[in-house]
Amino acid sequence: xxxxxxxxxxxxxxxxxxxxxxxxxxxxxxxxxxxxxxxxxxxxxxxxxxxxxxxxxxxxxxxxxxxxxxxxxxxxxxxxxxxxxxxxxxxxxxxxxxxxxxxxxxxxxxxxxxxxxxxxxxxxxxxxxxxxxxxxxxxxxxxxxxxxxxxxxxxxxxxxxxxxxxxxxxxxxxxxxxxxxxxxxxxxxxxxxxxxxxxxxxxxxxxxxxxxxxxxxxxxxxxxxxxxxxxxxxxxxxxxxxxxxxxxxxxxxxxxxxxxxxxxxxxxxxxxxxxxxxxxxxxxxxxxxxxxxxxxxxxxxxxxxxxxxxxxxxxxxxxxxxxxxxxxxxxxxxxxxxxxxxx
Amino acid sequence: xxxxxxxxxxxxxxxxxxxxxxxxxxxxxxxxxxxxxxxxxxxxxxxxxxxxxxxxxxxxxxxxxxxxxxxxxxxxxxxxxxxxxxxxxxxxxxxxxxxxxxxxxxxxxxxxxxxxxxxxxxxxxxxxxxxxxxxxxxxxxxxxxxxxxxxxxxxxxxxxxxxxxxxxxxxxxxxxxxxxxxxxxxxxxxxxxxxxxxxxxxxxxxxxxxxxxxxxxxxxxxxxxxxxxxxxxxxxxxxxxxxxxxxxxxxxxxxxxxxxxxxxxxxxxxxxxxxxxxxxxxxxxxxxxxxxxxxxxxxxxxxxxxxxxxxxxxxxxxxxxxxxxxxxxxxxxxxxxxxxxxxxxxxxxxxxxxxxxxxxxxxxxxxxxxxxx
Numbered sequence: 001x002x003x004x005x006x007x008x009x010x011x012x013x014x015x016x017x018x019x020x021x022x023x024x025x026x027x028x029x030x031x032x033x034x035x036x037x038x039x040x041x042x043x044x045x046x047x048x049x050x051x052x053x054x055x056x057x058x059x060x061x062x063x064x065x066x067x068x069x070x071x072x073x074x075x076x077x078x079x080x081x082x083x084x085x086x087x088x089x090x091x092x093x094x095x096x097x098x099x100x101x102x103x104x105x106x107x108x109x110x111x112x113x114x115x116x117x118x119x120x121x122x123x124x125x126x127x128x129x130x131x132x133x134x135x136x137x138x139x140x141x142x143x144x145x146x147x148x149x150x151x152x153x154x155x156x157x158x159x160x161x162x163x164x165x166x167x168x169x170x171x172x173x174x175x176x177x178x179x180x181x182x183x184x185x186x187x188x189x190x191x192x193x194x195x196x197x198x199x200x201x202x203x204x205x206x207x208x209x210x211x212x213x214x215x216x217x218x219x220x221x222x223x224x225x226x227x228x229x230x231x232x233x234x235x236x237x238x239x240x241x242x243x244x245x246x247x248x249x250x251x252x253x254x255x256x257x258x259x260x261x262x263x264x265x266x267x268x269x270x271x272x273x274x275x276x277x278x279x280x281x282x283x284x285x286x287x288x289x290x291x292x293x294x295x296x297x298x299x300x301x302x303x304x305x306x307x308x309x310x311x312x313x314x315x316x317x318x319x320x321x322x323x324x325x326x327x328x329x330x331x332x333x334x335x336x337x338x339x340x341x342x343x
Numbered sequence: 344x345x346x347x348x349x350x351x352x353x354x355x356x357x358x359x360x361x362x363x364x365x366x367x368x369x370x371x372x373x374x375x376x377x378x379x380x381x382x383x384x385x386x387x388x389x390x391x392x393x394x395x396x397x398x399x400x401x402x403x404x405x406x407x408x409x410x411x412x413x414x415x416x417x418x419x420x421x422x423x424x425x426x427x428x429x430x431x432x433x434x435x436x437x438x439x440x441x442x443x444x445x446x447x448x449x450x451x452x453x454x455x456x457x458x459x460x461x462x463x464x465x466x467x468x469x470x471x472x473x474x475x476x477x478x479x480x481x482x483x484x485x486x487x488x489x490x491x492x493x494x495x496x497x498x499x500x501x502x503x504x505x506x507x508x509x510x511x512x513x514x515x516x517x518x519x520x521x522x523x524x525x526x527x528x529x530x531x532x533x534x535x536x537x538x539x540x541x542x543x544x545x546x547x548x549x550x551x552x553x554x555x556x557x558x559x560x561x562x563x564x565x566x567x568x569x570x571x572x573x574x575x576x577x578x579x580x581x582x583x584x585x586x587x588x589x590x591x592x593x594x595x596x597x598x599x600x601x602x603x604x605x606x607x608x609x610x611x612x613x614x615x616x617x618x619x620x621x622x623x624x625x626x627x628x629x630x631x632x633x634x635x636x637x638x639x640x641x642x643x644x645x646x647x648x649x650x651x652x653x654x655x656x657x658x659x660x661x662x663x664x665x666x667x668x669x670x671x672x673x674x675x676x677x678x679x680x681x682x683x684x685x686x687x688x689x690x691x692x693x694x695x696x697x698x699x700x701x702x703x704x705x706x707x708x709x710x711x712x713x714x715x716x
Contacts, residue, residue: 038509064509067540069536070532070535070536070539072529072532072535072536074498074528074529074532075498075501075529075532075533075535075536076498076532076536077498078495078497078498078499078501078502078529078533079498079499079501079502079505079533079536080502081498081499081502082441082487082498082499082500082501082502082503082504082505082506082516083502083503083505083506083509084502085487085499085502085503085506086439086502086503086505086506086507086516087506087510088505088506088509088510090502105492105495106495106498106499109491109492109495110490110492110495110499114488115693115694115695115696116475116693116694117472117475117476117480117488118472118475118476118480118482118488118693119472119473119474119475119476119692119693120692120693120696120716121472121482122482122487123696123697124696125696154694154703155694155695157695178695178696178697179695179696179697179698257701295708296708
């Protein structure tokens with residue numbers, strides 16, 4: 001195993017918090033901190049949230065600040081943006097990001113572009129959030145990943161947390177940001193617990209939007225990923241470590257703006273790059289990363305072409321065996337790493 | 344240029360007069376706005392000047408567009424002046440307003456100057472949006488544009504109204520849309536939520552009879568736009584009469600401010616120009632129709648006739664206003680054609696608010712540009 005510096009003995013209090021609770025606590029704290037913050041969306045209030053992410057908030061803050069909407073995405077997303085125009089700080093929940101397609105004009109044309117079109121006269125401090133990407137058995141219309149679509153657009157910040165620390169720090173940052181933020185959660189991560197330190201649990205803990213994190217140091221190859229796939233990369237790295245391959249795993253945390261510097265620094269160290277994402281390959285997040293690496297200083301350090309691991313280029317099927325083979329698995333990552341390293 | 348001097352002292356003029364105005368059509372309302380409107384001399388002169396300014400500004404824009412000094416989209420408001428001016432007469436500048444793309448008139452009534460409106464049309468740095476927005480994207484305080492996507496502005500307006508209610512500031516939002524937009528699903532979604540939550544919003548349908556080249560009969564199964572809010576009370580108003588529009592707006596504003604929730608106003612109006620400068624406007628309607636509206640229902644003529652026949656102003660006085668307006672427009676056009684275009688440094692600015700400057704990719708990987716807030 002790689003040498004690690006001796007650590008000072010210290011007692012660090014850790015709390016197990018799952019991603020759902022991390023999001024819940026983040027919203028609770030920001031609602032308390034700023035009167036102008038409010039949450040709207042389908043089932044966010046009396047149902048406690050379709051996925052229970054907003055559990056308890058309606059009981060605590062009431063009808064004024066936690067608003068159940070009818071099933072009218074285009075309308076309520078527009079209302080949320082208008083409220084942001086007039087100085088409030090809405091959190092607009094899409095039950096899943098698939099439903100955002102009904103409202104995408106409001107996200108792009110009304111939210112993302114307005115600060116630019118108005119030459120800085122009209123900021124839009126809004127967060128759009130909800131679960132993104134594949135889930136389990138929900139089939140084609142409920143499984144699409146929107147990272148590439150929203151990541152394409154100037155004027156938006158697009159964030160894709162992996163673990164509880166990401167979820168907490170990035171949601172707090174998003175709510176405090178004066179710009180439209182697309183916050184892509186992952187349903188399958190909601191129930192997953194992670195250890196959070198006291199520092200992370202502090203009510204003013206925020207993570208910088210636009211900064212990737214190196215989750216695991218390595219020397220042989222760089223794996224760049226976002227959201228749930230970060231976990232798969234770490235699992236693959238653990239398996240590969242037994243064969244002497246040390247993977248550096250970069251958790252993007254933010255899709256836009258992309259932290260290309262962190263990726264470049266890693267590639268310049270390892271000489272090899274594999275991107276891993278749940279979304280479709282064509283015109284995707286991995287494609288963008290590879291293009292940027294080609295165009296920048298890290299290209300000269302590549303010992304092999306940069307390669308992508310992605311969801312399969314099909315609508316998501318229902319049957320479990322088919323679904324399992326529609327998304328990147330750990331074995332796909334391991335296989336790809338070995339191919340790139342010519343093993 | 345000789346100065347025409349009024350031959351009578353102002354003490355000779357009627358300080359205020361009361362006019363009969365057309366009864367409005369009511370939907371789910373027992374009573375409507377009053378059947379008379381009182382106009383003071385001061386108000387009359389103000390409305391006259393503002394409407395004339397809009398008229399002349401739009402005609403100048405037509406000219407500049409034909410000279411290719413204005414490019415892209417240009418949707419002109421001449422004929423509809425009584426709507427913008429009358430609405431503003433019924434609310435205050437601390438209320439809010441949002442409209443679609445036929446927005447130059449509203450940009451003016453909401454506090455913009457002719458200079459900065461015209462310079463925005465010509466894409467100069469002195470434009471109200473520094474040349475970044477153009478005809479459809481002009482903003483002032485409590486005025487949220489100028490919106491290019493048909494119908495999208497209506498839910499946005501309801502969001503502004505939600506903020507008014509949330510903040511408890513007794514303000515309201517006027518949310519405008521045309522007869523074409525009136526069929527948009529998101530407007531019905533907005534009717535629903537505004538009513539459920541009793542938002543202080545005045546929905547206003549500016550029905551100018553045509554959505555681009557499609558007449559109301561060809562696009563709407565029901566052309567009674569003031570009823571299309573269904574459970575929302577509605578009134579249908581003569582949109583060519585600035586006093587009708589003002590009284591209706593006052594009535595609607597009182598309804599909203601009393602906490603009763605939304606109300607819908609249909610303004611029956613007319614545009615002299617085609618849909619935009621790309622549309623001559625005569626393939627789907629007759630020149631005779633346009634001419635008839637001009638001669639019988641022109642909003643500026645209507646106000647002028649009222650004031651003159653009630654001795655509220657003199658012909659010379661109104662001519663002086665016309666001359667002053669013409670000069671204002673000429674000066675603005677001069678500015679708009681000579682002001683420099685925005686600096687290239689501004690290309691990438693205003694992407695994000697309150698952020699550190701950051702790099703923006705240019706057209707090639709080696710072109711690194713900077714964005715500032």
